[in-house]
Amino acid sequence: MNDALLTTSLGDMPLTARGKVRDLYAVGEELLFIATDRISAFDHVLGSGIPDKGRILTQLSHFWFDLLADTVPNHLLAKPSESLLAKIAPYRAQTDGRSMIVRRAEMFPVECVVRGYISGSGWKDYLATGSVCGIELPQGLRESERLAEPIFTPAAKINTGGHDENISYQTMVETIGAEYAAELKRLTLAIYAKAAAHAASKGLILADTKFEFGLVEGKIVLADEVLTPDSSRYWPAASYAPGGPQPSFDKQYVRDYLESIHWNKQAPAPALPDAVIERTREKYLEAFRLITGRAGIDVSGG
Ligand code: Q0Z
Numbered sequence: 550m551n552d553a554l555l556t557t558s559l560g561d562m563p564l565t566a567r568g569k570v571r572d573l574y575a576v577g578e579e580l581l582f583i584a585t586d587r588i589s590a591f592d593h594v595l596g597s598g599i600p601d602k603g604r605i606l607t608q609l610s611h612f613w614f615d616l617l618a619d620t621v622p623n624h625l626l627a628k629p630s631e632s633l634l635a636k637i638a639p640y641r642a643q644t645d646g647r648s649m650i651v652r653r654a655e656m657f658p659v660e661c662v663v664r665g666y667i668s669g670s671g672w673k674d675y676l677a678t679g680s681v682c683g684i685e686l687p688q689g690l691r692e693s694e695r696l697a698e699p700i701f702t703p704a705a706k707i708n709t710g711g712h713d714e715n716i717s718y719q720t721m722v723e724t725i726g727a728e729y730a731a732e733l734k735r736l737t738l739a740i741y742a743k744a745a746a747h748a749a750s751k752g753l754i755l756a757d758t759k760f761e762f763g764l765v766e767g768k769i770v771l772a773d774e775v776l777t778p779d780s781s782r783y784w785p786a787a788s789y790a791p792g793g794p795q796p797s798f799d800k801q802y803v804r805d806y807l808e809s810i811h812w813n814k815q816a817p818a819p820a821l822p823d824a825v826i827e828r829t830r831e832k833y834l835e836a837f838r839l840i841t842g843r844a845g846i847d848v849s850g851g
Contacts, residue, residue: 551600551601552598552600553585553586553587553597553598553599553600553602553826554585554586554598554603554643554647555585555586555587555598556572556585557572557574557583557585557640557643558643559574559581559637559640559643560639560640562574562575562576562581562636562637562640563575565580569587569589569594570584570585570587570588570589570594570603570606570779571583571584571585571603571774572585576633576636576637576650577632577633577636578653579626579629579633579650579651579652579653580650580651580652580653581637581644581648581649581650581651582648582649582650582651582774583603583643583644583647583648584602584603584604584606584607584647584648584774585598585602585603585647586598586599586600586601586602586603587602587603588602588800588803588829590800590803590804590807590818591804591807591812591814591818592712592814593814593816593818594818595803595818595819595820595821596817596818596819596820596821597820597821597826598826599826599829599830599833600826600830601830601833601834601846601848602830602833603647604646604647604846604847604848605833605834605836605837605846606774606777606778606779606833607646607647607648607649607774608646608837608841608846608847609776609777609836609837609840609841610649610774610775610776610777611625611649612840612841613744613775613776614771614775616743616744616747617740617743617744617771617775620736620739620740620743621736621739621740621769621770621771622768622769622770622771623770623771623772623775624651624652624654624763624765624770624771624772624773625649625650625651625652626650626651626652629650633650637650641849645848645849646846646847646848646849651772652765652770653765654762654763654764654765654770654772655763655764655765656761656762656763656772657725657729657733657761657762657763657764658705658706658724658725659703659704659705659706659716659721659724659725659733660703660704660705660706660713660759660760660761661701661703661733661734661736661737661759661760661761661762662701662702662703662704662715662737662757662758662759662760663699663700663701663702663737663738663740663741663757663758663759663760664681664696664699664700664702664756664757665695665696665699665741665745665754665755665756665757666693666694666695666696666754666756666757666782666784666791667681667686667690667692667693667694667696668692668693668756668757668782668794668795669757669782670712670715671702671715671757672692672693674715675690681700681702681715682700682701682702682703682715682716682717682718683717683718683719684700684702686700691791691792691793692791692792692793692794693756693784693789693790693791693792693793693794693795694791694792695791699738699741699742699745701718701734701737701738702715703715703716703718703720703721703734704716704759705720705724718730718734721733729769732769733762733769736760736762736769736771737760740760740771740775741755741758744758744776747840748783748840749786751839751840751842752785752786752787752839753783753784753785753786753798753836753839753840754783754784754785754786754789755776755781755782755783756781756782756783756784756795757781757782758776758780758781758782759780759781760773760775760780761773778798778799778800778833778836782795782797782798783798783799783836784796784798785798798832798836799829799832799833799836800829800832801832802825802828802829802832803821803825803829806821806822806825807819834846
């Protein structure tokens with residue numbers, strides 16, 4: 550098996566952003582989005598990567614962009630020019646199967662989160678206040694319970710590695726304007742409905758997910774990665790049991806290992822044993838196979 554790709558370096562290509570997992574480069578007018586094999590847990594990037602994770606998540610994003618194409622336009626560049634492809638050709642070992650060439654968008658400074666189930670920060674806020682992002686919820690909900698209707702719970706992006714902050718819809722309106730807020734909310738709920746129905750048909754619950762949108766030539770596009778396990782909570786429907794947290798579909802072996810060694814959750818994050826890496830890789834592949842119906846990922850191209 551090929552080793553995990555942990556860091557990219559593309560000569561003098563300008564690095565626009567480096568996230569916990571993805572690296573974004575400027576290539577002329579366009580952007581090159583590379584999903585590395587880095588994995589985070591408990592808010593830290595771990596010392597080991599998961600081989601092919603970036604390919605699996607990139608190809609899963611592609612699947613969803615295609616499935617959603619009649620619901621929302623996206624930031625993928627339809628046909629990269631020969632000159633653009635020539636610029637990145639020297640770096641194919643770092644990009645094949647794990648990169649997307651995307652159009653530069655003016656990003657909305659809001660994470661568009663949708664929850665069909667009450668979990669994570671939504672559960673924390675509900676316990677503290679009875680509501681999430683100003684949306685009052687019925688009393689007596691159990692952790693991980695299905696909501697009567699999916700709710701739109703926007704968050705403000707916090708750049709400095711911190712957690713995004715849940716905000717009210719009114720705050721979103723004040724940040725980006727009423728018309729854009731309404732359209733992003735509508736799109737977020739429509740995308741979730743379509744994606745959750747597809748996931749359900751494959752035996753998966755899409756508990757929640759988050760989208761980022763931007764403007765390209767004045768039109769709203771779905772950007773970033775979409776509906777990957779890094780941006781979404783997937784639960785196997787067969788073992789769903791409200792009344793507590795659900796095991797993570799993809800990262801549970803990682804979390805269990807990190808708990809077992811009593812890591813203090815301060816940098817530097819530990820490396821993972823080979824067995825944990827291999828079992829986790831299989832979970833990402835299992836998610837990919839279930840959702841796409843394909844046997845496996847492509848290792849070249851993209
Ligand atoms: C996405 C991010 C990543 C770190 C900027 N189409 C676009 N146009 C302009 N900007 C972005 C996009 Cl997707 C954009 N991010 C999030 C991605 C590494 C942060 F790969 N930041």
